Amino acid sequence: MKIALDAMGGDFGAPNTVPGAVMALREYPHISKLFLVGDTPQIEAELKKLGCNDRKIDIVHATQVVDMSDKAWSAVRRKKDSSVSRAVDLVKYGEADAIVSAGHTGAAVAASMIKLRTLPGVDRPGIAAILPTETNVFVLVDAGANIDARPEHLLQYAIMGSVYSRHVLHYTNPTVGLISLGEEDVKGTEKTKEVFQMLKKTSLNFVGNIEGRHLFEDPVEVVVCDGFVGNVILKTCESIAVAIFQWLKHELVRSPMRRIGALLAKDAFTTIKDKTNYEEYGGSPLLGVNGICIIAHGASTPLAVKNALRVAAESIEQQVNPHIVEEVRRYHETTASLAPAAALR
Amino acid sequence: MKIALDAMGGDFGAPNTVPGAVMALREYPHISKLFLVGDTPQIEAELKKLGCNDRKIDIVHATQVVDMSDKAWSAVRRKKDSSVSRAVDLVKYGEADAIVSAGHTGAAVAASMIKLRTLPGVDRPGIAAILPTETNVFVLVDAGANIDARPEHLLQYAIMGSVYSRHVLHYTNPTVGLISLGEEDVKGTEKTKEVFQMLKKTSLNFVGNIEGRHLFEDPVEVVVCDGFVGNVILKTCESIAVAIFQWLKHELVRSPMRRIGALLAKDAFTTIKDKTNYEEYGGSPLLGVNGICIIAHGASTPLAVKNALRVAAESIEQQVNPHIVEEVRRYHETTASLAPAAALR
Numbered sequence: 001m002k003i004a005l006d007a008m009g010g011d012f013g014a015p016n017t018v019p020g021a022v023m024a025l026r027e028y029p030h031i032s033k034l035f036l037v038g039d040t041p042q043i044e045a046e047l048k049k050l051g052c053n054d055r056k057i058d059i060v061h062a063t064q065v066v067d068m069s070d071k072a073w074s075a076v077r078r079k080k081d082s083s084v085s086r087a088v089d090l091v092k093y094g095e096a097d098a099i100v101s102a103g104h105t106g107a108a109v110a111a112s113m114i115k116l117r118t119l120p121g122v123d124r125p126g127i128a129a130i131l132p133t134e135t136n137v138f139v140l141v142d143a144g145a146n147i148d149a150r151p152e153h154l155l156q157y158a159i160m161g162s163v164y165s166r167h168v169l170h171y172t173n174p175t176v177g178l179i180s181l182g183e184e185d186v187k188g189t190e191k192t193k194e195v196f197q198m199l200k201k202t203s204l205n206f207v208g209n210i211e212g213r214h215l216f217e218d219p220v221e222v223v224v225c226d227g228f229v230g231n232v233i234l235k236t237c238e239s240i241a242v243a244i245f246q247w248l249k250h251e252l253v254r255s256p257m258r259r260i261g262a263l264l265a266k267d268a269f270t271t272i273k274d275k276t277n278y279e280e281y282g283g284s285p286l287l288g289v290n291g292i293c294i295i296a297h298g299a300s301t302p303l304a305v306k307n308a309l310r311v312a313a314e315s316i317e318q319q320v321n322p323h324i325v326e327e328v329r330r331y332h333e334t335t336a337s338l339a340p341a342a343a344l345r
Numbered sequence: 346m347k348i349a350l351d352a353m354g355g356d357f358g359a360p361n362t363v364p365g366a367v368m369a370l371r372e373y374p375h376i377s378k379l380f381l382v383g384d385t386p387q388i389e390a391e392l393k394k395l396g397c398n399d400r401k402i403d404i405v406h407a408t409q410v411v412d413m414s415d416k417a418w419s420a421v422r423r424k425k426d427s428s429v430s431r432a433v434d435l436v437k438y439g440e441a442d443a444i445v446s447a448g449h450t451g452a453a454v455a456a457s458m459i460k461l462r463t464l465p466g467v468d469r470p471g472i473a474a475i476l477p478t479e480t481n482v483f484v485l486v487d488a489g490a491n492i493d494a495r496p497e498h499l500l501q502y503a504i505m506g507s508v509y510s511r512h513v514l515h516y517t518n519p520t521v522g523l524i525s526l527g528e529e530d531v532k533g534t535e536k537t538k539e540v541f542q543m544l545k546k547t548s549l550n551f552v553g554n555i556e557g558r559h560l561f562e563d564p565v566e567v568v569v570c571d572g573f574v575g576n577v578i579l580k581t582c583e584s585i586a587v588a589i590f591q592w593l594k595h596e597l598v599r600s601p602m603r604r605i606g607a608l609l610a611k612d613a614f615t616t617i618k619d620k621t622n623y624e625e626y627g628g629s630p631l632l633g634v635n636g637i638c639i640i641a642h643g644a645s646t647p648l649a650v651k652n653a654l655r656v657a658a659e660s661i662e663q664q665v666n667p668h669i670v671e672e673v674r675r676y677h678e679t680t681a682s683l684a685p686a687a688a689l690r
């Protein structure tokens with residue numbers, strides 16, 4: 001399989017993406033080609049530092065970079081030779097099977113939408129973030145692709161999240177929850193109330209509105225929300241997990257007895273710390289585009305980049321897109337056949 | 346000082362609110378009168394169970410309860426004899442100095458807005474949730490009072506949050522951050538972009554857009570967002586903190602060595618667990634109404650109710666409302682005087 005990596009993406013660019021790429025090639029032998037897209041001298045310098053001359057690596061030169069201060073859509077239109085655009089082009093023209101970017105999320109989404117288009121029946125793609133529960137994981141859609149989601153977009157996220165949950169996470173009949181302000185169906189904004197009614201009519205395993213406690217304490221398997229809220233949830237979770245472990249660490253060195261205790265229980269901390277570490281998850285698939293695009297964390301470390309490439313490789317194997325197309329088609333057929341009956345009431 | 350407690354509020358009603366009230370009376374001798382508003386037989390039964398016949402308690406009978414499935418505004422209009430409405434009436438007519446409710450948040454907000462009115466210059470009240478950092482706390486407005494906030498409401502939250510931060514949390518020049526999707530000013534929804542521009546023109550210590558990491562790892566002192574997002578943040582934080590400690594606990598009992606380690610380091614866990622426990626914070630002031638209203642957690646335990654009453658007592662002492670009125674007036678004067686100059690440009 002062939003993957004295109006936006007080598008200039010992320011807060012640190014090539015110094016983090018290139019080492020991540022090299023790690024991935026060592027660990028995942030089924031990656032047969034890895035395109036590093038960006039400024040050739042910078043990429044070559046990083047490869048040289050690592051003493052890497054793997055023939056599976058192809059550098060694809062791109063003269064521009066989308067800055068974090070650029071506007072997503074205009075950046076894709078104006079910066080035709082940006083690393084993210086060139087990387088998406090490789091997928092568009094069949095050179096690569098997937099693209100991975102840790103850069104400007106909006107630009108990666110816009111480039112994918114413009115160049116790859118959305119899947120039939122899907123209006124807007126959504127980022128599917130994978131979050132941990134104690135014994136498993138759940139999927140949250142949308143984690144930040146679309147901040148002005150309309151009700152039908154949220155409905156499509158629910159369908160796509162369910163497909164992903166079934167085919168990739170192997171839940172047989174995944175429960176779907178809608179983020180709102182209370183569990184009762186009268187709670188929420190006009191938008192969430194409309195989505196609630198739409199979801200109730202689908203064949204999805206919709207359990208209703210959910211709040212914080214349904215995320216980690218008593219989790220559902222698919223969490224649906226708009227991109228603004230989803231992004232805030234994701235970043236809040238990362239932040240509080242990091243903070244709690246930092247606070248705990250400081251408390252644990254406050255006395256010799258606590259230090260000894262911490263040493264004896266070290267493995268327990270490591271297990272939970274790893275579970276809550278976004279670097280281990282690496283990247284989130286952008287569901288709904290006609291191709292495979294993995295959005296990695298902006299602050300990606302080499303480890304996170306490596307894991308984002310792992311997610312890309314898994315996504316190439318899993319091929320959920322045909323299942324999404326099928327499920328969306330089935331939904332549209334069902335609502336179309338229901339519509340006249342509804343009108344008769 | 347005199348406080349009115351909505352004794353029927355919260356997921357558990359009188360069995361949790363009454364013990365919390367009794368605890369508060371024991372601990373806070375400056376509460377001279379505590380009105381328990383709700384169904385007299387239920388309240389009396391709980392008091393009897395506790396063997397409490399404190400003369401500081403006054404039961405105020407109310408025949409109705411706002412259910413969680415009721416719509417906020419219509420519940421206040423239709424259920425005239427609900428416990429929350431009656432409790433707010435006590436403040437309105439000067440019998441009590443503050444109201445505390447763990448019931449339907451929307452109903453408490455609506456009752457306060459209808460009966461107490463907003464402060465001069467404030468359009469919509471916002472719930473000020475207090476959240477912990479490692480060494481201090483910060484305030485997040487709005488944690489769920491107003492889910493359809495317009496830009497000027499968010500601006501008012503920033504002003505009110507700053508006043509609260511200065512006068513109650515004692516920050517001299519609190520930093521204010523606006524929750525968005527990225528730190529750059531081009532990131533966010535149309536609404537957050539508009540608020541960004543408005544905040545830049547104020548005399549507040551506005552640091553720009555913020556994301557997750559500015560909540561706990563590198564915190565600002567006042568976090569501004571709309572009520573939907575704020576409520577999601579609050580509940581997500583609670584949920585993940587509870588989850589992490591639960592996961593850790595399960596990991597810590599997996600081997601005898603870990604158990605011993607956990608025992609030796611027990612104090613460290615307790616410190617951080619208490620820091621992240623919402624019960625310790627108790628209640629959040631509803632800023633912007635002409636009176637003192639404290640919103641407690643729906644799942645309040647007696648400890649949480651006790652602490653919400655403590656927050657009410659503190660709020661009565663602190664009297665931030667005159668400062669809010671003054672700051673909002675000053676803001677309106679400044680923008681009024683700036684407007685012609687801006688028009689001349």
